[in-house]
Amino acid sequence: MEEAPRPVLGPDVSAATPDQQPDRTLYDVAAVEDVKEGEVLSVLIKEQSIALVRVGGEVHAVGGRCPHKGAPLRGRLHCHSKVHGDVVVCPWHKAVFGVRDGKVKEPVAFSSLPVYPVRLVEGRVLVGVSPIGAGEAKKCMEESSVLVLGGGAAAASAIYTLREEGFGGSIVLIGEESLPPYDRPSLSKGIFLGGPDKVQPPLLLNEAFFAHHEITRVQGKIVSLDCKKRRVELADGRDYSADHVLIATGGQPVKPVLPGIELDGVMTLHGVRDARQIAECITGEQAVILIGGGLTTLELASALRQKGAGVTIIAPERVISMEAQWGREVGRILQRLHADNGVAFVTDSKVVRICGTEQVEGIELDDGMKLPCTHVLVAIGNEPCRDFLPDNIGKDSKNGMTGIVVDKDMRVMPGIYAAGDVAIFQHEGTFCRVEHWRQAQIEGRAAARTILGLPRQPMPVPWYWTQQFGKKLEYIGWGGPFDRVLIEGDLNGFDFMAAYMRGPKVVALVSAGRSSAMARAAVDFDDFVAKEVRTTVV
Structure with missing residues (x-):
């Protein structure tokens, strides 16, 4: 059982009552040697989650949860960025925060982390629970x-x-x-x-x-x-x-040019109105045809199957899920995941007509086969x-x-x-x-x-994620061509790191169950690949 933080009287405590002054108490939370560089040590003080980060002989304390979705900031999430210096990275959605000021350095968060006072006394880390007030940026361009x-x-x-x-x-x-x-x-x-x-x-x-x-x-x-x-x-x-x-x-x-594309029951998903229409119109007893083979299609298929609807995906690719970017190996496990959850695939034909008079009744394929359905969802790109x-x-x-x-x-x-x-x-x-x-x-x-008029910062390598049937996969890369894929870990168990190679160079990574590693890759892709990927994957 962890020892509760011990209160230590801080130097700024006044004689005022608690409702007039913030809590200036400093709490003894850890030994300095327990806060290791590259690691984020998470502590809980008076129900507040606080992340401790060590940089050389200094220890910094910032909020312990990402303000975007509340991801816990702990483990190997402290990185040194060539652009931003020492940072903490959210493992879920890769928001990047400064260690010293808590400010957002890269999206996706729209709020900074609170910064807490820290003192090092005789090898112990003392932390306060009242955040240090952040100064506002100096006003500029007020007439613009x-x-x-x-x-x-x-x-x-x-x-x-x-x-x-x-x-x-x-x-x-x-x-x-x-x-x-x-x-x-x-x-x-x-x-x-x-x-x-x-x-x-x-x-x-x-x-x-x-x-x-x-x-x-x-x-x-x-x-x-x-x-x-x-x-x-x-x-x-x-x-x-x-x-x-x-x-x-x-x-x-994008809507394809097809007979019947304007029938009631043909849908796309872009905004809240579309999502509400899907929620209202598609029930668990209905059959839905999805046209497209990308990640939006697969995410929709996953959600609709969880709703109970029958789902068939029509896509020209024999291996679904962006084979050009993700490769055959990862595409196969995703397709198997969907098949195991009742999604049907038609990958050797294309839709030539949506059938019905006023309402969708089915689709016709180029080989003459007709499949009945109540709704058609089109997700072939934007x-x-x-x-x-x-x-x-x-x-x-x-x-x-x-x-x-x-x-x-x-x-x-x-x-x-x-x-x-x-x-x-x-x-x-x-x-x-x-x-x-x-x-x-x-x-x-x-x-x-x-x-x-601020200086330009290098564009980080693009990152995105998808979640289907409870499995999360992450991609980082520019989407360029590759000639081989090297995989470390358990592909079928969705616990792996895949390196996409073009010649001797790693051009992209896809992973499952490796969120902290992908967080470090999002800060400095080349440095991460040089230090961590080549010794474990290549």
């Missing part, structure tokens, strides 16, 4: 204005960064949805299982944040953008202009939301991708920026458009720093 177009992760990250770094000018956010920016990945991971009334995804920035930071939210459809005047017009005739315009309008689901853009931007096509080409600072042209699913940028000479949630936040943060 920013328009943020779109209501997703990139937009939220840009707004948070602007205010966190001291931007004192006006900010207007324009989006089509009534909700503030929310956790969109939760939509495909089963949030609709509780029924339409339960489809309430967590907000990235709540109403109180917008009110406190004096940010104006506008709901409306953008119909045009005048880049020279930096002015947008909405469908109802309202117009807004600013010194800086960030285009972060994201993507929208296309950038860019129909409001002028002809000189947003019509670019690079490596088969369409979107808005930006420079290394997320700038399209002076005063115009883009981030998230709409942005195409160069990485090592190759054009990329990365459609992942954390990456969108990183790009939004980068665009905000450019607006603020």
